[in-house]
Amino acid sequence: MKTSFLFPPKLKYLGALLAIPGFVLGYFVVYRNYEIPGFEIRLRAKSSIFLSAMENFTNELALTLVIIGLLLVAFSRVKKEDELTAKMRLNALYWAILVNYILYAFIIVITLLGSLLKDPPISAIIDDLTKNFDFYIYNLFTPLLIFTGRFYFLLLRNKNDFDLKPVLFLPNKPYRFLGKWISAIMVAAAIASFAFKWNDVGYDAVFILPFSLLLWVYSREKEEDEFISxxxxxxxxxxxxxxxxxxxxxxxxxxxxxxxGVQLVNLVTIPLIFLIWFNFKVYRISREAEIKSI
Structure with missing residues (x-):
């Protein structure tokens, strides 16, 4: 297995220098409403209910520092890049995406509980956990954070080993079939609902779509080999x-x-882009093999 699309090793140190102040600045933006003085630009002639005429870019700067920094730390080459480190990267990516969506499922469940339960103390706790769309803010960078932690943990744990347990995927049947068709139904429902102004149905479909895509992403191919990995x-x-x-x-x-809306769409983009690229590559290679066999 070969790892491609990695940054030079030294860039991980630059990434840390960007991410750490980005997290600090982000904390002050989100929890202290801090804005860098004079860091605003007039984007509109006048303010509206939801948008100010002047836009301060402190929060944009914080998010940019965090994301670029974590990308550099996560995807910079280590000193020895080989088949084992490639397996570690796949394992870490697998767990990063999976854990992130488990957290997402947890937020959905407790939000539903909050709307169903009438007990004030429990409702207050749930409100604290889900207030201010905090999860959607954290979701912007948690996959990178989980991946980085998992990958470097595997590097330390396996530095003297030459083997790594393979990633466990769901069986091909019935999960791959279910993932494909539930995803297709959810996409069709979302498009139809927004076209005909059935907004509740559309939002429900968008919330369910990530999980059906994950069934597809994490189900095995009929033949799993080194090329597929x-x-x-x-x-x-x-x-x-x-x-x-x-x-x-x-x-x-x-x-x-x-x-x-971008944050909501961000919940589905990683599995969706993965499926498009993965299936395109598998199809192209299979077609090339068929042509060579003729």
Whole structure:
């Protein structure tokens, strides 16, 4: 298995120098409402209910520092890049995405409990956990944070070993079939609901879609071999890079309530981009093999 699309080793130190002040600045922005004086630009002729005429870019700067810094730390080459480190990267990416969506599922469940339960003390605790869309803020960088922690943990734990337990995927049947068709139904429901103004149905479909995509992503191919593992790693890295490129662009060009929409879409972009790239690569290689066999 070969790891591609990595940064030079020394850039991980630059990444740490960017990410740490980014986290500190982000803390003051989110929890202390801090804004860098004079760091604003007039973007609109006048203010509206949800958008100010002057836009301060302190929060955009904090998020940019965190994301670019974590990307450099996470995807810089280590001194010895080989098949074992490639397996570690696949393992870490696997767990980063999975744990992030487990947290997402937890937030959905306790939010539903909060709407169903009428007990004031319990409702107050749930409100504290879900207030201010905190999860959607954390979701912007938690996959990178979990990946980095898991990858360097595996490096330390296995530095004298030459083997790593393979990643466990769901059986091909029925999970791959279920993932494909539930995802198709959710996408169709979301498009139809927004077209016909059935907003509640559309939002429900968008909330469910990440889990159906994960069934597809984490189900085995009919034949799992070294090529499939390498393609999985490449596709997941591409998905992460494209996802964060889109997010960084949106960070500077989408504001207010519209950025909440970006955060919602951000829940599905990594598995969706992975599936597109992975299936394209597998199809292309299989077609090339068929042509050579003729």
């Amino acid at each position: 390498s393609t999985r790693l490449e596709a997941m890295q591409i998905a992460v890079y494209v996802n964060y490129a889109i997010l960084l662009l949106s960070n500077f060009f989408v504001f207010g309530v519209d950025f909440l």
